[in-house]
Amino acid sequence: MNFSPAGVLNADLHCHSSVSDGTLCPEDLAARAQANGVQLWALTDHDEVGGQHRARAAALSLGLPYLTGTEISVTFAGETVHIVGLGFDPDDAALVDGLARTRGGREARAREMAEGLARVGIRGAYEGALKYVGNPELISRTHFARFLVEVGACRDTQEVFRKYLTEGKPGYVPHRWASLRDAVGWIVNAGGVAVVAHPGRYKFTANEEYALFSEFREFGGRGVEVVTGSHTQQDYVKYAALAQEFDLLASRGSDFHSPDESHTDLGALPYLSGTLRPVWEALADRVHLPS
The missing domain is CATH 3.20.20.140 (Metal-dependent hydrolases)
Known part of the structure; x- marks a missing residue:
């Protein structure tokens, strides 16, 4: 070709x-x-x-x-x-x-993200995000976003990022x-x-x-x-x-x-x-x- x-x-x-x-x-x-x-x-x-x-x-x-x-x-x-x-x-x-x-630091970061979300009333986010993960080594903000949509915290993943997962928001943890x-x-x-x-x-x-x-x-x-x-x-x-x-x-x-x-x-x-x-x-x- x-x-x-x-x-x-x-x-x-x-x-x-x-x-x-x-x-x-x-x-x-x-x-x-x-x-x-x-x-x-x-x-x-x-x-x-x-x-x-x-x-x-x-x-x-x-x-x-x-x-x-x-x-x-x-x-x-x-x-x-x-x-x-x-x-x-x-x-x-x-x-x-x-x-x-x-990939090594993703799990510790994910647990910190879940703790931040729990402080604003969204519990079980780490376990919930894991349901969407094909490879647990690669758990990411996207997986958390899908869980937050599932539980009705937001309408879609874009709203999740805006409200919870960008810098200065409750679930944001840098890596x-x-x-x-x-x-x-x-x-x-x-x-x-x-x-x-x-x-x-x-x-x-x-x-x-x-x-x-x-x-x-x-x-x-x-x-x-x-x-x-x-x-x-x-x-x-x-x-x-x-x-x-x-x-x-x-x-x-x-x-x-x-x-x-x-x-x-x-x-x-x-x-x-x-x-x-x-x-x-x-x-x-x-x-x-x-x-």
């Missing part, structure tokens, strides 16, 4: 399964991507590669080309930033070990993740390309954002998500220009988590601008093709 030019490929290189905080298993996600017209797919579970072999097998059985993926949580300038890795060896020992260490240097290094050393995920979501000043991309490039990062589910039209324009300014490859991904929660479905994004160099061009030899 020819993976260029950018404007004609429906690639979706960012989504989540029940191996992290999505609601569909890797096999069902592959089927949904294929049914929605996706032409190149990657599963990018948070801090985890445990679903990669299943996702690849399912995609290839459907005739869908596949790239390995993950989304690594990073602390930078006091904010949580996500770095997507694409096209790496999912069995690379250093990557697997690094992701395991990044220190991997360093930017480590996350990019694990991806690159495993043969992949590192991509800054959904940069429009971060609350950085202009100087902090410039520092993020400068250090990212210095450590070996090569890409940025330009078109993604949480970006506006204005963000598309801004980060297309930033990709050119920093000589970065452009990526595209829905960040799909659930049919009931996600604003953007797999394969439903606008195409990348033809003026950008898509990340899949640099990963053509790492794409798994159906036989």
Whole structure:
């Protein structure tokens, strides 16, 4: 398959399964991507590669080309930033070990979140969140949000985050993740390309954002998500220009988590601008093709 030019490929290189905080298993996600017209797919579970072999097998059985993926949580300038890795060896020992260490603090953080919610009258949140967790090592705010909707504390998960799970709210507990240097290094050393995920979501000043991309490039990062589910039209324009300014490859991904929660479905994004160099061009030899 020819993976260029950018404007004609429906690639979706960012989504989540029940191996992290999505609601569909890797096999069902592959089927949904294929049914929605996706032409190149990657599963990018948070801090985890445990679903990669299943996702690849399912995609290839459907005739869908596949790239390995993950989304690594990073602390930078006091904010949580996500770095997507694409096209790496999912069995690379250093990557697997690094992701395991990044996941390590989630249980203690989750119990603190539950204590904060109990203080405002929402009891049993830790046990309730666990009902929605496919992998207990990856319990997250999303799982708590689903429980709070279940018990009627809020109408939907977006309301839960606004009222309970963002900074300054009763259930918010910060966590220190991997360093930017480590996350990019694990991806690159495993043969992949590192991509800054959904940069429009971060609350950085202009100087902090410039520092993020400068250090990212210095450590070996090569890409940025330009078109993604949480970006506006204005963000598309801004980060297309930033990709050119920093000589970065452009990526595209829905960040799909659930049919009931996600604003953007797999394969439903606008195409990348033809003026950008898509990340899949640099990963053509790492794409798994159906036989």
